[in-house]
Amino acid sequence: MTEPSNVPPAFSFQFLAQVTRGISAEVVPEPWEVTFQQPASDYLDFRKRLDTGNVSLENVIVREAEDIVVGTVKVRNVAYHKEVFVRSTSDEWRTHEDAYCTFVNNNSTVSAAASYVLYDTFSFRLTLPPRSVRIEFCVCFRCEGAEYWDSNSGKNYVLLKKSSSNEEELLLLKLRRSKGDTLPVENAVRCADAVHAKLDSWSEFASWNHLDNSTPYW
Structure with a gap:
């Protein structure tokens, strides 16, 4: 090293290659955090949301390796024809995107004539936008010309990337x-x-x- 004591050494590429021996450092993606309590974890409050609002988010899972968010929504079985979607934004609602949910068959062995199903389950999948640090979403349930929303009591559901x-x-x-x-x-x-x-x-x-x-x- 020929640099003064107050100057960082300027290592050559040949020297660095000899020291690292071809090992490359991979950038570990910053993890996401679910900032809200999973609604289904409090069963009494979860049932109250369904009985009063007809719709409630059930749970969500962040799959960081796939850059997606998956989850399920419960709705009251008030009619046969239903439409459920998740409205999300990554820029504080300057723009938003609707992801329509898919009905989940509970594979019940009991026939529909013998038992009335109180609640239906729908699944959804959201893609995490590149370079996004905050995702905010709410759930909408449309049925018989009416709309029912679950916006987490007006706060919406928020996912944050753990960064400084x-x-x-x-x-x-x-x-x-x-x-x-x-x-x-x-x-x-x-x-x-x-x-x-x-x-x-x-x-x-x-x-x-x-x-x-x-x-x-x-």
């Missing part, structure tokens, strides 16, 4: 889920850092779990 630019938004969404969606956004931001927090009262520190403990307290 999205860490704060992920924290806020996790806090809302842990507090039953009752924690104000401004409080969540202020409680994220104890050093720079500006709180009106000590009671706002309801849980130390809201603080970042990745660095020493001093």
Whole structure:
């Protein structure tokens, strides 16, 4: 090395090839995170959504290797002819795309005449757009000229890519889920850092779990 001590060494390509011996580093894609609780995990609330709104997202799975999102939707069997689709956006609703769902046969051995099916299941598949970091979607159920929507109580369902630019938004969404969606956004931001927090009262520190403990307290 001929460079000064304050200058990084300029290794030649021949030297780097000799050191790495042909090994190449693969870029690991940043994982996606489901920011909401799977609706079917709370059975009572799930049934309430179906009985009152006629439609509810059931669950979703992100298949990062295939760059897709798959999931299922439950709807009330109010009529034979149904149309179910998922409306999604990756640019905060400047544009959107509708993905129509496919009916899932439950392979029931009981004949339709002997048993009335209360709910039908539909499956869907969303493609993750390249270079996208946020996917937001809701579900629509059309039947007999009426539309029924499941928008996660007006918040929509959000998938976020785990990156440094999205860490704060992920924290806020996790806090809302842990507090039953009752924690104000401004409080969540202020409680994220104890050093720079500006709180009106000590009671706002309801849980130390809201603080970042990745660095020493001093």
